[in-house]
Amino acid sequence: MEVKAWVILTLTALSIHGSCGQEPTETIETTENVEETVTSTTMVTTSKEVDIASTINEFGYKLLVRIMQQRTNDNVVISPSGVVGLIAMALLGSVGKTYNEIAETLGFSQDILKNRRNHEQFGALLQALNTNVSSKTLYADAMFVDEHTPLREIYRKYLNDVYRGDVLNTDFKQSEEARLFINEWVRNHTEGNIEKFLVHPLPTSTKVVLLSALYFKGQWEQPFVPEYTMKIPFNTTKNEVMADLMLNFGHFRYSFSRKHSLHILALPYNDSETTMYALKPRFPKRLSILELMESLDYKEIDEIISGMSKKKCVIRFPKMAMRNSIKLEDTLKAMGMRTMFTPGLANFALMVNSNLVANRTEEEIITDIDQGRIQTKGVSDMINGLPNPGLHIDSIVHDVKMTIDEYGTEAVAATSAILARSAEQFYADSPFYMFIRNERTKLVTFSAVIFDPTVTIA
Ligand SMILES: *[C@@H]1O[C@H](CO)[C@@H](O)[C@H](O)[C@H]1NC(C)=O
Ligand SMILES: *[C@@H]1O[C@H](CO)[C@@H](O)[C@H](O)[C@H]1NC(C)=O
Ligand SMILES: *[C@@H]1O[C@H](CO)[C@@H](O)[C@H](O)[C@H]1NC(C)=O
Ligand SMILES: *[C@@H]1O[C@H](CO)[C@@H](O)[C@H](O)[C@H]1NC(C)=O
Ligand SMILES: *[C@@H]1O[C@H](CO)[C@@H](O)[C@H](O)[C@H]1NC(C)=O
Numbered sequence: 001m002e003v004k005a006w007v008i009l010t011l012t013a014l015s016i017h018g019s020c021g022q023e024p025t026e027t028i029e030t031t032e033n034v035e036e037t038v039t040s041t042t043m044v045t046t047s048k049e050v051d052i053a054s055t056i057n058e059f060g061y062k063l064l065v066r067i068m069q070q071r072t073n074d075n076v077v078i079s080p081s082g083v084v085g086l087i088a089m090a091l092l093g094s095v096g097k098t099y100n101e102i103a104e105t106l107g108f109s110q111d112i113l114k115n116r117r118n119h120e121q122f123g124a125l126l127q128a129l130n131t132n133v134s135s136k137t138l139y140a141d142a143m144f145v146d147e148h149t150p151l152r153e154i155y156r157k158y159l160n161d162v163y164r165g166d167v168l169n170t171d172f173k174q175s176e177e178a179r180l181f182i183n184e185w186v187r188n189h190t191e192g193n194i195e196k197f198l199v200h201p202l203p204t205s206t207k208v209v210l211l212s213a214l215y216f217k218g219q220w221e222q223p224f225v226p227e228y229t230m231k232i233p234f235n236t237t238k239n240e241v242m243a244d245l246m247l248n249f250g251h252f253r254y255s256f257s258r259k260h261s262l263h264i265l266a267l268p269y270n271d272s273e274t275t276m277y278a279l280k281p282r283f284p285k286r287l288s289i290l291e292l293m294e295s296l297d298y299k300e301i302d303e304i305i306s307g308m309s310k311k312k313c314v315i316r317f318p319k320m321a322m323r324n325s326i327k328l329e330d331t332l333k334a335m336g337m338r339t340m341f342t343p344g345l346a347n348f349a350l351m352v353n354s355n356l357v358a359n360r361t362e363e364e365i366i367t368d369i370d371q372g373r374i375q376t377k378g379v380s381d382m383i384n385g386l387p388n389p390g391l392h393i394d395s396i397v398h399d400v401k402m403t404i405d406e407y408g409t410e411a412v413a414a415t416s417a418i419l420a421r422s423a424e425q426f427y428a429d430s431p432f433y434m435f436i437r438n439e440r441t442k443l444v445t446f447s448a449v450i451f452d453p454t455v456t457i458a
Contacts, residue, residue, distance in 0.1 A: 093351025135218030175201035318453035346392035
């Protein structure tokens with residue numbers, strides 16, 4: 001018997017290419033003389049620690065809104081934590097302007113020591129996500145490195161300590177084997193749900209591929225009632241479609257905000273630590289989902305959530321299965337991470353050594369920073385002076401698959417007094433925003449905007 005449940009899956013892959021002109025096939029200008037134009041790393045002197053979960057959720061929310069602006073009226077499903085998990089691995093290896101931009105856009109501290117603490121906090125939260133009880137969340141990341149690319153040992157160690165990332169040597173010249181190898185890793189870490197992640201081989205100039213995978217499978221605490229799932233009109237922004245809308249009723253956390261003209265509903269999973277929130281405009285004809293979301297930030301949503309309370313509710317929610325694969329380069333550039341994509345300017349000097357002979361001095365400096373033996377003063381200059389190994393990020397692919405259904409037949413509660421007059425109605429029958437949050441870590445693991453639940457692949 002097939003188990004009915006929510007299944008969500010996300011993969012983010014980032015591939016890094018050489019931009020030094022060592023590749024005979026590459027036509028990029030030589031970059032030997034590129035001067036690091038950045039002054040020393042900015043000191044951020046706030047004594048308050050960054051609340052890392054809020055920081056990541058805020059970034060994830062902005063990312064989603066950006067994608068919505070770029071892909072008008074298309075369904076979008078992303079994993080904020082998965083994307084940040086990946087970019088954080090790149091941040092860890094970057095210096096100079098590349099570092100400053102990534103840190104600033106993510107909301108991580110630019111001060112090198114505080115930045116390291118941000119990584120440690122975030123890494124701990126990601127590990128804390130992993131559970132394998134009644135619902136399952138699995139986070140994994142890895143790095144595939146070309147055999148001739150001298151990865152810094154210190155980076156390898158840090159990646160493993162903080163993000164539990166495997167480092168796997170890969171010969172990208174054997175592009176078909178490399179593709180199969182990466183796909184095998186993906187299959188291994190997504191419970192076999194994504195069989196063919198890379199459809200085409202990567203270019204042979206690939207030096208590094210970073211991957212993060214996040215998998216979630218959960219069951220509703222209060223399942224929907226399958227007998228009542230039916231085709232009901234759903235108003236997209238353009239027309240009306242007939243969508244399978246499921247039905248639920250009972251006591252749920254709910255709130256509406258007159259100020260923001262929205263209402264929000266919480267649908268808990270039965271692991272008592274994961275919740276899905278669904279949010280939509282109260283009057284969709286007057287305020288579109290995009291306008292509503294542009295007027296909010298994650299902090300305000302968090303405040304609205306704090307004000308939610310249990311109400312009697314009648315809920316209509318689409319049953320759907322969707323997958324989208326998004327290339328994130330343009331969105332991330334627009335958000336301020338330009339340099340990491342720019343050949344010759346991108347600098348991943350902490351990830352990869354520029355020459356094959358390890359420079360003990362540099363390694364020692366970095367070790368001392370990691371172990372807190374050096375104060376920030378002066379360190380930034382030293383780090384920014386490391387020779388640029390000439391690598392840039394070529395692409396970031398984010399692939400998410402999601403299934404939502406009723407789960408549960410025995411839950412056809414005897415309650416047939418469904419449409420009690422006093423109940424709040426939350427009908428997701430026009431575009432809405434939803435996200436899944438792990439309440440223990442507060443990390444938003446998945447978020448989506450559904451414009452048309454009948455479109456399964458975006
Ligand atoms: C989760 O639990 C199931 C059954 O208890 C087991 O087969 C599976 O290997 C576990 N997965 C992980 C990642 O621990
Ligand atoms: C995938 O899992 C199998 C079985 O555990 C293991 O032998 C193999 O090395 C794994 N492959 C990768 C790329 O992680
Ligand atoms: C959908 O749009 C039609 C036409 O504008 C309108 O009559 C109907 O009330 C709308 N339905 C919902 C659920 O908003
Ligand atoms: C959650 O649902 C699963 C599947 O029905 C069940 O095995 C498990 O006992 C439930 N857990 C709780 C806490 O209700
Ligand atoms: C090692 O790196 C330092 C700092 O970048 C530099 O001053 C020194 O010349 C390098 N040593 C060797 C042997 O390359």
